[in-house]
Amino acid sequence: MQEYLKKQIEKALRQIQPDLDMPEITIEKPRSPDHGDAATNVALTLARTLKNNPRTIAQEIADHIDLSSGYITSVEVAGPGFINFRFSDTWLTDRLAEARHSGVSFGRSRIFENQSIQVEFVSANPTGPLTVGHGRNAVLGDTVARVLEWAGARVEREYYFNNAGRQMRVLSESVRTRYLQALGHDVSFPEGGYEGAYISEIAENVRRKHGDELLGEEHIPVFREAAENGIFEDIKRTLERMNISMDSFFNENTLYEDGSIDKVITLLRENDLIYETDGATWFKTTRFGKDKDTVLIKSSGEPTYRLPDIAYHINKLERGFDLVIDIFGADHIATYPDVISGVKACGLDSKKIDVVVYQFVTIVKDGKPFKMSTRKANFVTLDELMDEVGADVTRFFFLMRAPGTHLEFDINEAKQAGEKNPVFYLQYAHARIQSIMRKVRENYDFNGTEPDFRMLTHDSETTLIKRILEFQEIIELTATSREPHKLINYLNDLATAFHKFYHDCRILGEMDDLAFARSELLTVTARVLANGLGILGITAPDRM
RNA sequence: GCGCCCGUAGCUCAACCGGAUAGAGCAACUGCCUUCUAAGCAGUAGGUUACAGGUUCGAGUCCUGUCGGGCGUACCA
Numbered sequence: 001m002q003e004y005l006k007k008q009i010e011k012a013l014r015q016i017q018p019d020l021d022m023p024e025i026t027i028e029k030p031r032s033p034d035h036g037d038a039a040t041n042v043a044l045t046l047a048r049t050l051k052n053n054p055r056t057i058a059q060e061i062a063d064h065i066d067l068s069s070g071y072i073t074s075v076e077v078a079g080p081g082f083i084n085f086r087f088s089d090t091w092l093t094d095r096l097a098e099a100r101h102s103g104v105s106f107g108r109s110r111i112f113e114n115q116s117i118q119v120e121f122v123s124a125n126p127t128g129p130l131t132v133g134h135g136r137n138a139v140l141g142d143t144v145a146r147v148l149e150w151a152g153a154r155v156e157r158e159y160y161f162n163n164a165g166r167q168m169r170v171l172s173e174s175v176r177t178r179y180l181q182a183l184g185h186d187v188s189f190p191e192g193g194y195e196g197a198y199i200s201e202i203a204e205n206v207r208r209k210h211g212d213e214l215l216g217e218e219h220i221p222v223f224r225e226a227a228e229n230g231i232f233e234d235i236k237r238t239l240e241r242m243n244i245s246m247d248s249f250f251n252e253n254t255l256y257e258d259g260s261i262d263k264v265i266t267l268l269r270e271n272d273l274i275y276e277t278d279g280a281t282w283f284k285t286t287r288f289g290k291d292k293d294t295v296l297i298k299s300s301g302e303p304t305y306r307l308p309d310i311a312y313h314i315n316k317l318e319r320g321f322d323l324v325i326d327i328f329g330a331d332h333i334a335t336y337p338d339v340i341s342g343v344k345a346c347g348l349d350s351k352k353i354d355v356v357v358y359q360f361v362t363i364v365k366d367g368k369p370f371k372m373s374t375r376k377a378n379f380v381t382l383d384e385l386m387d388e389v390g391a392d393v394t395r396f397f398f399l400m401r402a403p404g405t406h407l408e409f410d411i412n413e414a415k416q417a418g419e420k421n422p423v424f425y426l427q428y429a430h431a432r433i434q435s436i437m438r439k440v441r442e443n444y445d446f447n448g449t450e451p452d453f454r455m456l457t458h459d460s461e462t463t464l465i466k467r468i469l470e471f472q473e474i475i476e477l478t479a480t481s482r483e484p485h486k487l488i489n490y491l492n493d494l495a496t497a498f499h500k501f502y503h504d505c506r507i508l509g510e511m512d513d514l515a516f517a518r519s520e521l522l523t524v525t526a527r528v529l530a531n532g533l534g535i536l537g538i539t540a541p542d543r544m
Numbered sequence: 545g546c547g548c549c550c551g552u553a554g555c556u557c558a559a560c561c562g563g564a565u566a567g568a569g570c571a572a573c574u575g576c577c578u579u580c581u582a583a584g585c586a587g588u589a590g591g592u593u594a595c596a597g598g599u600u601c602g603a604g605u606c607c608u609g610u611c612g613g614g615c616g617u618a619c620c621a
Contacts, residue, residue, distance in 0.1 A: 026561065034564095041563060047601065054601070079564045080601065125621075167621065280619050291546075291617090298619035305621050330615045333548060359549060360614065401557065406550060406614065408557095421583095422569065428583050436580045443580090477560065489558060492568075496585095503576095503585045544583070 002027045004071065005038055005085060012064035013042075017050070029470075036076065036084035037466065043081040054081030092465050093453035099468060099524050100451075106524065107471045107531050112153035112479065118316060119145040121327035122239070122246075123160040126231040127171050128196055130238045131379040132409060133372055136361050138382075139398040139537070141327040142244045143484040144356065146535045151479035156321075157245070160312060162252040162305075163228050170194065170375075172224035176214075178203035179223065183212050196377035202230045238382050242391050243537040252308050260311040261303065265296070267346045288341035306335060310342030317348045325482070326355045333357050356482050358403035364410040380411060389421075392538045396423035399484045399536055422492070424544075426533060429495040431544040432502065433526040437519065440507055446516045455517040460504040464497040464525060471528050475535070484536065491532045498525050 006025045013020055023045055030039045043058035050057055058077040065075045074086040099106050121141020124134050145155045162168075174193035178200045181187060189195070206214065206226050214222055239246065255261050265281070268274045273284045279299030283306075286293050296307040316324045328336065336355050343350045363370040363380065372379040386394050400422070401407050456465065467490075474490040507518045530540040 024561090028560070028563085030564075031559080031567085032565075039564090044563075044601070082564065162621080165621070278619080282619095295619045300619075302619085304619070330549065332616090332621095334616050335621095357549080362614085404549065405557075408555095410556090424583055425569090428581080432581055432584080439580050473560095481560085485558080486560085489568085492558095496568090499584055500586095502580080506580065508580050544581075 001038070001071070001087070001091070004069075005040070008065050008072075009040060009042060009061060009083075011066065012061045015064050016060050021049075023049075030082075030084065033463075035078060035082070036074070036086045038085045038087070039082050040085075041082055043077075043083060047081065057081065058083050087466075089454065089457065089462070092462060092469070093456070095469050096453050096465050096521070096524065097450075100520055104527065104531070106527055107475050108150055108152070109472050109476050109479070110152040111476050112148055112151040115153045115322045116156070116320065117148055117153045117323045117325065118156045118158055118319075118321045119148070119325045119327065120158045120160055120316075121145075122235075122244075124235065125161050125165070125167055126163060126228045126235065127167050127194060128231060128374040128377075128379075129198060129234050129381045129383065131372055131374070131381055132363060132385055132411075133361060133379070135242075135382050135385070135394065136358055136398045136403075136407065137327050137329060138239065138242060138244055139395050140356065140358055140403060140484065142242075143395075143399055143536055144325065144327070144479075144482045146537060147475060147479045147482075147484065147487065150475050150531075150535055153323075153479075156247045159246045159249045160252065161249065162308075163224075164253050165305075168224060168228070171199075171227050172220055174199050175203050175206070175223040175227045176220060179206055179214065182207055183215075185215075192375060194375050194377070196374070198231070198234070199227075202227050205230065238386075241386055242382065242395060250312070252312065255308050255311045255315065260315055261307060264307065264311045264314065264342065264346060268342070271345055273345050283338070283342065285338055285341055288337070288344075290337065290341075294338055306338050306342075309335060309339050310346075313339050313343050313353060314346055314348055317343065317352055322352065324353050326353070328355050328357050330357060330359050354482075356403055359406045361398075361407045361409050364408055370411070385411075392427070393421050393423055395537050396421070396488070400488055402483055402485050423538060426491050426495050426529060427539070427541055428544055429498050430526055430529045430533070430540045431542060433498070433522045433529075434542040436502075436507060436522060437526070440515070440519045443508060444512065444515055444519075446512060446519075448513075448516065451517040451520040452513055453517050453521070455514045456521060458501075458505055460497070460501040461518075461521065464494075464501045464521065467494045467497045468524055468528055471532070478535075487532060487535060491529065491536075494525070494528060494532075498522075498529075 005027050009025050010022060013022065023042060025040060025042050027038050027040050030036060043054045043061060046057055047054040055077060058081040062075045062077050062083050065072070067075070071088055071091040072085050073088045076084045078084050119141050122130070122134060122138045124130060130138065142157065145157050149155050170190065170192060171194055173190045174195075177187055177189050177193065182200070182203055203223075206223060210222070265274065268283060273287060274296075275282050275284070280295050281297035282293045283296045284293050294306060295304050297303050313324065340350045340353065343353065363372060365380070370380075382394065397409065398407070456462070470490065474487055478484060478487045505518060507515050507522075510518070533540040
């Protein structure tokens with residue numbers, strides 16, 4: 001429709017001013033329904049070049065719009081010079097019939113067709129259970145992946161982790177200490193060690209399996225492995241509960257084993273972007289506009305995390321993805337420019353890397369901000385949260401808000417959210433429709449195959465139809481902006497339109513043709529709700 | 545100090561590329577269930593979009609400055 005309108009406007013403009021430089025014509029949906037179904041501001045933008053009053057221009061364009069197709073019923077000039085269009089019922093009902101025929105795939109788009117996209121998210125090192133702090137990352141990443149799939153892309157979900165660093169050393173030390181303590185040895189807990197109860201559990205498992213055979217320091221790898229495996233299993237189970245399934249887990253270590261790390265250094269050195277000072281190896285990030293150079297290899301010989309980060313992103317691009325998306329918390333934002341610089345310096349197309357940065361979740365507990373620390377075992381796990389409110393509410397909570405805003409997560413409120421939680425509004429709409437449909441099937445036996453949607457003339461009906469028809473556009477908008485809350489806002493509007501319809505229009509008791517048209521309208525509505533909730537990874541229940 | 549993000553109703557947040565009268569939910573108040581799920585619908589009230597300038601036909605949105613909050617600014621990850 002947008003394209004059609006643009007063409008009509010262009011045609012009108014050409015008639016008025018044949019030698020005009022065709023401006024960019026934007027069609028938007030007016031905020032207020034009083035202003036019609038679509039509007040354009042071309043007249044306003046042309047006012048300057050045409051040296052004429054915008055309203056006059058608008059009127060002239062409006063007069064030249066061809067209404068013969070029957071899709072547009074009115075063209076009006078309004079406000080400072082907007083041109084408002086109103087769609088005809090024919091257009092609406094034709095599109096609705098199309099939507100009905102496209103069945104379960106209604107809403108699918110092809111704007112990312114033939115694109116292979118990787119989304120990397122969660123990527124928490126296996127040092128402890130996933131907390132609500134990780135939740136926003138996990139849910140955002142998975143939902144971005146889902147919506148990109150709906151927009152036509154092939155998507156791979158990857159979890160990147162490091163099981164070799166300092167964190168993991170401290171972790172195995174912590175487990176070992178608990179093990180020794182359980183065997184009655186008087187050893188003090190390591191400074192900065194991981195204090196969570198899960199550490200003792202892992203230690204206990206090791207003890208059950210190996211008894212007291214592991215007293216010597218040479219057995220540390222056993223503890224490390226036990227910790228990593230146990231924790232990773234937990235993490236995977238938590239993700240599964242949240243309806244998240246990874247396609248691959250990428251161990252940072254492989255970048256050392258396959259020589260990628262050395263290759264990055266070599267390439268940077270060839271480009272004269274590397275130098276050594278004080279025994280450390282530096283990357284000339286000042287060449288890329290940074291105010292300081294960056295250490296890639298410490299004087300201890302150990303790389304900083306930026307080096308593998310660069311190698312990892314090169315690795316991703318070399319795997320042939322058309323687009324690589326990182327889901328980053330605000331604390332990682334500073335590393336992003338270095339990675340881009342590194343990738344660029346190694347001759348790869350850094351434009352294929354896109355980062356979704358989300359702001360931190362402020363945990364509020366008992367009315368006070370709650371600072372979490374995995375080491376101090378001071379955290380609320382995602383599992384605990386899901387025990388309280390379920391996976392649907394958990395996902396919804398993290399997706400409701402734009403990634404770029406600080407999200408306040410009140411634990412107490414979420415726990416007692418129960419039925420006033422906004423996710424139920426959407427699920428209720430779906431369940432309500434299914435309930436109606438069950439009754440419709442009991443009471444009617446429609447013999448036609450094609451409903452006559454022209455029967456649907458009530459305001460609540462046309463509003464609902466218009467909402468339904470926006471679905472695909474919203475998916476595309478959500479996929480390109482990578483902002484799932486836009487889909488949520490849309491589904492809320494859709495549910496509102498349905499509930500209003502429910503209030504105003506009945507099916508049971510109506511004549512067959514109207515009942516058929518209405519029930520098919522609801523079938524499509526339910527499908528949009530189910531598809532939309534599916535993209536959010538949330539269930540669409542048939543009963544509540 | 546410097547860099548990035550945020551500041552919108554009492555609270556939590558929307559607002560597509562700069563568009564028309566800044567919208568929802570929660571909380572408050574008022575109506576609507578003998579008929580398809582009241583987990584709903586309709587309505588009332590609530591605002592100097594942190595503040596001060598600027599850009600223009602038009603600014604919550606863009607620019608500059610101030611204030612407030614978060615994060616970063618390590619040879620930590």
